[in-house]
Amino acid sequence: MTLDELPRGDRAVVTALDIRGGARRRLMDLGLLPGAAVHAELTSPLGDPTAYDVRGALVVLRRDQARAVHVEPEDR
Amino acid sequence: MATPLPTPGVGRASADPDPGGGCASCALAPDAARLARLGLDPGRYSYVVALAGNPNTGKSTVFNALTGLRQHVGNWAGKTVARAEGGFSYGGVGYRIIDLPGTYSLLSASADEDIARDVLLFGRPDVTLVVVDATRLERNLPLVLQIRQITGRVVVALNLVDEARRHGITVDVRHLTRELGVPVVATAARRGEGLPDLLAAIEQVATTDDPPPPMRLVHHDPELERAVAALAEQVAARFPTLPNTRWVALRLLEGDPGIEAAVRDGTLGDLAAPRVAAAEVQG
Numbered sequence: 171m172t173l174d175e176l177p178r179g180d181r182a183v184v185t186a187l188d189i190r191g192g193a194r195r196r197l198m199d200l201g202l203l204p205g206a207a208v209h210a211e212l213t214s215p216l217g218d219p220t221a222y223d224v225r226g227a228l229v230v231l232r233r234d235q236a237r238a239v240h241v242e243p244e245d246r
Numbered sequence: 247m248a249t250p251l252p253t254p255g256v257g258r259a260s261a262d263p264d265p266g267g268g269c270a271s272c273a274l275a276p277d278a279a280r281l282a283r284l285g286l287d288p289g290r291y292s293y294v295v296a297l298a299g300n301p302n303t304g305k306s307t308v309f310n311a312l313t314g315l316r317q318h319v320g321n322w323a324g325k326t327v328a329r330a331e332g333g334f335s336y337g338g339v340g341y342r343i344i345d346l347p348g349t350y351s352l353l354s355a356s357a358d359e360d361i362a363r364d365v366l367l368f369g370r371p372d373v374t375l376v377v378v379d380a381t382r383l384e385r386n387l388p389l390v391l392q393i394r395q396i397t398g399r400v401v402v403a404l405n406l407v408d409e410a411r412r413h414g415i416t417v418d419v420r421h422l423t424r425e426l427g428v429p430v431v432a433t434a435a436r437r438g439e440g441l442p443d444l445l446a447a448i449e450q451v452a453t454t455d456d457p458p459p460p461m462r463l464v465h466h467d468p469e470l471e472r473a474v475a476a477l478a479e480q481v482a483a484r485f486p487t488l489p490n491t492r493w494v495a496l497r498l499l500e501g502d503p504g505i506e507a508a509v510r511d512g513t514l515g516d517l518a519a520p521r522v523a524a525a526e527v528q529g
Contacts, residue, residue, distance in 0.1 A: 191501065199351035201385055226382035 171243060173222070174236035176210045182241035183207055189238035201225040202239055281445060283314025284333035284340070291333060291340035293452040296365050298393065299377035300386050301348030304405040306330075307435040308377050309345040312445075336445050341452070344371070350385075352392045353502065363504065366393060368513060372452045375444075377403045380410035380417050380432070390426065391461065395493045398458035400428040401447045408434035427458045460490045473499060485515055 176182050184206045187194055201224040202208070211228065212221040218233045231239075299305045309315070313332030330345035346362040366374060374393055378386035383404075393400055404417055423430040429447035433440030451457065465471050477495035482488065494514065497505035508514040 195351075195353055195500065199353060199388070201350075225385040227385055 171241060172237045173208065173210075173231070173239035173241050174220070174233045176208070176241060176243060178210045178213050178220075181207060181209045181244040183244065184239055185242050186240040187238060188240060193235070193238070197235070197239065200229045201227070202229070207244075208239075208241065280337050281312075281441075282335040283312065284335055291342040293339070293341050293372040294369070295341050295343045295373045295375055295448060295452070296369065296371035297343060297345045297375050297377065298362055298366060298389070299348060300350055300379065300382075300389060303348070303377045303379040303386065304435050305345060305348065305377045308375070308403055308405065308433070308444075309343060311435050311438060311441055312343060336449055339449070341448070343375075344369075349389065351389060352396075353497070353500070360504065367396060368508075370397075372399060373448050374400050375403060375448065376400060377405050377435075380404050380407045381413055381415060383417060391463075394426060394428065394461040395463065396490055397460055398428065399451050400426075401444070401451050402426060402428060402430040403435070403440075403444055404430055404432045405435055407432045408437065408439065427461065460493065462492060470499075481509070484509075488514065 171182075172188075173182070173184075184202055184204050186204060187197055187202065189197065206224060209223040210220060211223050214220070219230050220233075220236060221228050221230045222236075223229075297305050297309055309330065309332065312334045314334070315332050331342060332345075333340060333342050335341065344365060346365055347359070349359040349362040351359065352363045352366065365371070374397060376390050376393055378390060390400075390402055402422070404419060404422070407417070410417065417432070419430050419432050429451065431440055431444045431447050433444055435441070465474065474492055474495045477498060478491040481491040481494050481498075485491070488494065494505060494509070498509065505514070
């Protein structure tokens with residue numbers, strides 16, 4: 171699944187980034203690399219953007235950005 | 247701003263009674279005998295220190311602790327570019343310190359991060375002091391590694407160690423020092439903890455004639471390695487004295503627009519120019 175599908179409050183681990191160029195670089199710089207644990211923390215009233223906890227910082231992504239991040243949800 | 251230089255408490259000739267710092271009173275008044283905070287006006291300075299780090303690591307607290315300033319230096323957003331600068335004197339030698347905007351990376355650029363990158367890459371500071379958050383080391387170390395790939399004149403301030411202690415986090419400073427190849431000093435800048443050691447490390451890195459070489463990351467993909475080597479060779483031919491051609495080659499392969507421009511207009515050569523001897527700057 172992709173990060174935009176991760177329900178609020180759930181955790182997942184990044185498996186791949188399906189995006190190129192500067193946008194990919196930016197996501198990596200913010201800590202979104204394969205193996206990184208993410209936690210969907212907050213969703214804005216309209217459901218977009220969403221704030222994720224990534225390695226101890228809150229990273230806010232729009233839905234189309236989150237869609238580029240492939241994740242493996244953690245078993246609940 | 248021609249205020250006369252405050253005279254440092256102790257001349258350079260006198261022996262430092264407690265070189266490593268560490269006494270209880272030093273922790274509060276950092277190496278008071280040797281540090282003179284010069285506020286906004288560095289006066290005549292011998293060395294330039296650039297202060298880098300992720301957002302919210304306490305860079306400005308470190309800046310204020312060293313310069314004696316109390317400015318809130320967090321207003322970097324937008325296009326107004328005003329670098330926060332100050333000065334201090336340590337052991338009778340003047341230092342100019344530049345507080346850079348918080349940045350996660352030197353590779354992807356927002357306007358703020360461009361400022362930080364330009365200073366670090368092309369300003370060639372004598373010391374780059376990287377402030378990292380001891381409670382979020384994993385998030386902070388990528389920037390340290392990126393800076394280490396550019397220069398060996400680096401001191402790492404492992405800041406917020408008091409907060410880390412409260413969270414039960416202990417960082418193996420010696421191990422980190424060994425792996426990074428540059429001094430790592432545990433600090434709690436808010437309380438002055440570790441500042442004497444930090445000043446000693448800054449002095450050591452600023453004055454050494456033999457800094458550690460830039461870190462070189464090995465890529466295990468042979469195809470990438472071939473491309474980097476071929477491109478690095480061309481970069482070296484164009485900028486013969488450039489120390490970190492591999493780093494530049496990697497940026498070019500990545501399509502980094504800032505580095506592409508620097509290659510095209512020749513400003514990359516600034517990186518290659520030999521370091522001006524401290525004595526000349528002082529004179």
